[in-house]
Amino acid sequence: MAEVTKEQVVEILEHIATMLELKGENIFKIRAYHNAARGIETFSGSLSQVVGEGKVGEIDGVGKGIADRITEIVLTGNSSYYNILKTEFPPGIFAMFDIVGMGPKKIKAVWEQLNITSVPELEAGCRDGRVAGLKGFGEKTAANILKAIDDAKKHAGRFRFGDVASDAGAMLEDLRSLPEVIRVEACGSFRRKRETCGDLDFLVSTKSPESVSEFFVKHEMVENVMAHGATKSSVRLKSGIQADLRVVTDDQFSFALNYFTGSKEHNIVMRQRALARGWTLNEYRLGLDEKPRVTPEPVPEIREEKDLYRALDLDYIEPELRENFGEFKAAEEHTLPRLIELENLRGCFHNHTTASDGRSSLREMAEAAQEIGMQYLGIADHSKASFQAHGLDEKRLLAQLEEIRALNAEYKGEFRIFAGSEVDIHKDGTLDFSDEIMSQLDYVVASVHASFQLPEAEMTDRIIRAMENKYVTMLGHLTGRLLLQRDGYSVDVGAIIDAAAATGTIIELNANPRRLDMDWRHWAAAKAKGVKCAINPDAHHTAQLGFVSFGIGVARKGWLTREDVVNCLPLGKIEQVLSAKRER
Ligand code: DGT
Numbered sequence: 001m002a003e004v005t006k007e008q009v010v011e012i013l014e015h016i017a018t019m020l021e022l023k024g025e026n027i028f029k030i031r032a033y034h035n036a037a038r039g040i041e042t043f044s045g046s047l048s049q050v051v052g053e054g055k056v057g058e059i060d061g062v063g064k065g066i067a068d069r070i071t072e073i074v075l076t077g078n079s080s081y082y083n084i085l086k087t088e089f090p091p092g093i094f095a096m097f098d099i100v101g102m103g104p105k106k107i108k109a110v111w112e113q114l115n116i117t118s119v120p121e122l123e124a125g126c127r128d129g130r131v132a133g134l135k136g137f138g139e140k141t142a143a144n145i146l147k148a149i150d151d152a153k154k155h156a157g158r159f160r161f162g163d164v165a166s167d168a169g170a171m172l173e174d175l176r177s178l179p180e181v182i183r184v185e186a187c188g189s190f191r192r193k194r195e196t197c198g199d200l201d202f203l204v205s206t207k208s209p210e211s212v213s214e215f216f217v218k219h220e221m222v223e224n225v226m227a228h229g230a231t232k233s234s235v236r237l238k239s240g241i242q243a244d245l246r247v248v249t250d251d252q253f254s255f256a257l258n259y260f261t262g263s264k265e266h267n268i269v270m271r272q273r274a275l276a277r278g279w280t281l282n283e284y285r286l287g288l289d290e291k292p293r294v295t296p297e298p299v300p301e302i303r304e305e306k307d308l309y310r311a312l313d314l315d316y317i318e319p320e321l322r323e324n325f326g327e328f329k330a331a332e333e334h335t336l337p338r339l340i341e342l343e344n345l346r347g348c349f350h351n352h353t354t355a356s357d358g359r360s361s362l363r364e365m366a367e368a369a370q371e372i373g374m375q376y377l378g379i380a381d382h383s384k385a386s387f388q389a390h391g392l393d394e395k396r397l398l399a400q401l402e403e404i405r406a407l408n409a410e411y412k413g414e415f416r417i418f419a420g421s422e423v424d425i426h427k428d429g430t431l432d433f434s435d436e437i438m439s440q441l442d443y444v445v446a447s448v449h450a451s452f453q454l455p456e457a458e459m460t461d462r463i464i465r466a467m468e469n470k471y472v473t474m475l476g477h478l479t480g481r482l483l484l485q486r487d488g489y490s491v492d493v494g495a496i497i498d499a500a501a502a503t504g505t506i507i508e509l510n511a512n513p514r515r516l517d518m519d520w521r522h523w524a525a526a527k528a529k530g531v532k533c534a535i536n537p538d539a540h541h542t543a544q545l546g547f548v549s550f551g552i553g554v555a556r557k558g559w560l561t562r563e564d565v566v567n568c569l570p571l572g573k574i575e576q577v578l579s580a581k582r583e584r
Pocket residue numbers: 187188189190194196197198199200201259260261262263264265267268
C-alpha cells in the first residue's frame with residue numbers, strides 16, 4: 001500500500017468535524033478536529049515515522065484521542081470512527097456543503113425542520129417557499145441558495161486544478177516507477193495548466209501494455225473502473241475525477257503526447273499545417289498524405305514533440321500556450337516569450353497571519369518563506385471593514401508594523417518582511433485606511449470584499465477610484481471569482497487594465513487555486529500595456545505559500561516572462577518598484 005498522504009488524513013479529520021457539527025456536538029470537540037487537521041496540514045515531518053515512534057500526539061494541535069484516530073488512518077488508510085459516523089447521515093447531505101452559503105448550521109436546519117437531505121430537495125424547498133419560511137432564512141437567503149445551486153450545476157463535472165494536482169502527481173510518479181514504462185506524461189487540460197480540468201489524461205509508452213493498464217486500473221486511488229483494455233482504460237478516482245490512460249509504443253509517444261495534450265483547437269491547426277505540407281498527422285504518426293495537395297518532402301524523423309513542431313516550421317510551443325490564442329503566429333515569427341518559471345520567484349506579497357484570518361503567526365510565515373528560498377515576504381492582513389476576517393484597525397496595524405520592524409532587525413538584511421495591508425475598497429471606491437496610515441506601510445493591496453452586486457459601470461469606477469490612490473501598490477483578486485463556485489462580479493477588465501497602466505498600479509495574479517484571478521486570458525493585454533503582475537499566494541497558513549506554483553502555471557498561460565512579474569526581482573531592487581507609484 002502506498003503511504004497515506006497528509007491531504008487524505010486532513011480530509012477525514014475535516015469530514016469528522018463537519019459531521020460532529022451537524023450532530024450539534026460540543027464546540028470544543030469540533031474544534032479539536034479542526035485543530036488536528038491544521039496541525040497535520042502544517043506538519044513538515046513524515047507521518048508514518050511519527051506513527052512508528054508513537055509520537056503523533058506531539059504534533060502541534062493534535063490531542064491524545066485524535067492521535068489514536070490519526071494513527072489508525074495512517075496504518076489502515078481508513079477510520080472506523082469515521083465510517084460509523086457516516087452511517088448516521090443521509091448520503092446526499094454532504095453535497096450540500098458544496099453550495100456556497102450552506103454551512104453546517106443551515107444544513108442542520110433544513111434537514112431537521114424540512115427533512116431536506118440532498119441538493120435537489122434543497123432546490124425544491126427554495127422554489128416552493130419552505131426554505132424562506134424557516135427561522136433565520138427568509139426570501140433573500142433562499143434566493144441566494146438557489147443562485148448558488150445554479151452556479152454549482154453550471155460547473156458540475158469539473159475540478160479545480162489545485163484539487164487534482166496531487167492525485168495527478170501521485171499517479172504520474174507511480175507509473176514512472178514501473179520498470180516497463182518508457183515515457184509517461186499527464187496530458188490534456190492538466191498539462192496545459194487550465195484552471196479547471198474535466199478529467200485527467202495519462203499517456204504511457206511501453207512494450208508491456210497489459211501490465212501497465214492492469215497497474216492503472218488497480219491503483220489504490222481508483223474508486224471504480226469504467227473501461228479496461230490493453231491500450232485504453234478509464235477509471236473514476238476516489239476524489240471523483242475521471243482518469244483516462246492511453247498506452248502506446250515509444251515510436252508513437254510524441255504524436256500521442258501532442259494530440260492528447262490538445263487543446264482541440266491547437267490540434268486542428270497542427271493537422272492543417274501537416275496537410276499543407278503533403279503529410280497527415282494523427283495521434284500515432286506523421287506520415288505521407290495519400291492524396292497530397294503539394295509534392296511532399298520526405299517525412300522527418302520525430303523523436304520528441306520539439307521535432308514535430310520543427311517539422312511544421314514552428315518554434316517549440318510550451319503546453320500552457322496551446323490554446324490557439326496566437327501561439328502559431330508567434331512560433332512562426334520566432335517571437336514566443338521565454339515563459340516565467342517557479343525558480344524565478346524571489347518573494348510574494350499577499351499573505352495573512354493570525355492577526356486577521358490566517359492560521360500561522362508572522363514569525364512562522366517568515367520562517368516558512370525563508371525555507372522555500374524566498375528573500376522577502378509581504379504581509380497583507382485584512383483591514384477593519386473585513387470584520388468577519390478579524391480585520392485590523394489602525395492601532396493593531398501599527399502594532400504589527402512594529403513587530404515586523406523588530407523581526408527585520410533580527411534578520412539583519414538577509415531576509416525582509418514587507419509591511420502591507422489588504423485594504424478593503426469601500427462601495428464608493430474610498431479605502432478603508434487613510435493616506436496617513438497607508439503612507440507608513442511598505443505597500444498596499446486593495447481588494448473588493450463586499451457589495452459584489454454593483455452594476456458593471458459602478459463596480460469599474462469604484463475599483464479605478466481606488467487605483468488612483470498613490471498608496472495602492474497593487475489590486476487584489478480583480479474579479480472576486482471562486483472557481484466552480486461563484487462567478488466574479490461584473491467589472492470591465494479592459495478598463496481596469498487601462499487604469500492600471502495609467503496609474504502605475506500592479507495587478508495581482510492571486511495564486512490561490514480557488515481564485516486564479518486575474519484570469520490567464522487577460523494577461524497578454526495587460527502586458528501589452530506595460531502593466532506589471534505580482535504572483536501572490538494569498539496564503540492563510542505557511543503551507544499555502546506553495547500556492548505560488550499554481551500562479552506560475554497561470555502566468556505561463558498568460559504568456560508572462562520573469563520581466564513581467566515584479567516578485568521575480570531580488571531584494572535590493574523590489575523596494576524601488578513598491579515605492580515607484582508614491583514618487584510619481
Ligand atoms: P478537459 O478534460 O475538459 O479539461 O479538457 P481536455 O483538453 O483535457 O480534453 P479531453 O480530455 O476531452 O481530451 C484530451 C485532448 O485530446 C484534447 O485536449 C485534445 C484531444 N482531443 C480530444 N478530442 C478531440 C477531437 O475531437 N479532435 C481533436 N483534434 N482533438 C481531440
